[in-house]
Amino acid sequence: MKGKTCIVTGANSGIGFQTARGLALKGAKVFMICRNPAKGQKALETILAEVPAAELELVIADLSSQKQIRRAGASILDQTDQIDVLVNNAGAWFSKRTMTEDGIESVFAVNHLAYILLTHLIYPALQKAPEARIINVSSDNHFDTKIHFGNLYLDKKYNGLRSYAQSKLGNVLFTYELDRRKTDKHITVNALQPGLVKTDIGLKHTLWLHSFVWKLRRSGGVSPEEGAKTSLYLATSDEVKGVSAKYWDKCKPKPSAKLSHNTEAASKLWDISMELCGIDDFFKPI
Template sequence: MSIQTAIVTGANSGMGLATTIELAKQGYQVIMACRSEKRGQEALHRALHQSGSSRIELMLCDLGSLDSIRQFARRFREQHDQLDVLVNNAGVVMIKRKETSDGFEQSIGINHLGHFLLTLLLIEPLKAAKQGRIVNVSSGAYKVGKIHFDDPHFHKGYNPIKGYAQSKLANVYFTRSLARRLAGTSVTANCLHPGAVGTSIGVNRSTGFGTRIMAFASKLPFFLTPEEGARTAIYLATSPDVAGVTGQYFYQQKQEQLKPHALDDAAAEQLWTWSEEQVGLQPDERL
């Protein structure tokens, strides 16, 4: 039986690391897609030790850089013929408005556009798998989200809640649009709300601002551990119960009905077209 391969983005800490360890324990070959070489290597050692597996590797990928994403996808396709699981886990909450290297507001740039491009560049190896699975980590914050098509990068009136909620609704729209485009193939796409998890998502990528706040918050009794928060992602990545399920939203390993505005297929298609333009998708890369 051939070894199944998984990619986990944002795998150097929190739910990404927990997901990596559990998938490795289940026998998957796991590629940890991380932005930082130093933090990635530290996490790789932890993952190897805690999983007892030797089938984990680190590959650098900065979801805030279209060039880095393209390099990662190219390297992966050169080394692997198929991809069984893609867990789009990485995410940020930006207290102050900042831009990616490509000029995107970071919440929509990293949480949505980065994963949008990465996923589309990996569609062929996903199709080559017996049953490829795309798992997008969204959030219940989608419920208060709106895609601000007039100013999606918030050049005016930015606030963290508005930016994060927009990006999480984008994850839901992306999942549903993906599922429609992949209908009739062996690839499924689902998204999830992990619950309130104490991770480093609110920590500034450059300055480390917020580290103490998040460390304190993670100890509050209503916060889940990263391991608890990762359970639904692992369920969607591995369970035979959802082998044929696609285009759905899950919480606590159960399918949930989306709010009406998240079912707006016209808005989802508008977001898809905008996203293709933003990331410079080439004709042969489109679904």
């Protein structure tokens, strides 16, 4: 990966940290997008301690804020013309329904819309790479759910799992729809599920009962290093050169939910997401 430039969102902890670390170990330059400056700096220093020659840039952005996503995108484009790999990884789980400063339900904003807006902003730099890869970290939670059109923010019946599952289905629908719409053959876009991974995702914005359940559940999971393997495989392996619009698990493609192949739902969600992100033309450089 020497000479390649990557972006990893949510790079300070869990799967995102291990993805940034793995890319740095392979010689890539990595933009680490993190929300919290202190946590981001600590993560960067941890990688540097192991890989002193690592080229790392910390970009601070709360991805629930479209203003901050736009600022982060502009800051990265100021520093580089070319991005080879974008890993949309940052994700969250909220017990209680909360709204962002943009008036969007937080899980939908961070887990779904932020992937789309950042990809749009960075797209011109992906076009400049000889071969570029977009990797969307989804989850098997996307099975057995739907997009709640008409109640996207679940204001009628909020449930943390339902909101999370919807956002993860959104990741797969976005992946396939982007592949259908893009004309750049040298840019691939794939979604993946990392498996059950021992991270703190279920402890950050959760009520004590949900935290307790997550602690029990994650005890059966794999380490974040193991959980990052599919992201790293998709980012670095020659075996997936040119492979696009697939859903991956344990470094192998597997079928995603039936609904994720529904082109009508994908197109409808695309249009709504563009409007919510204020994007006129996804492929038009800003």
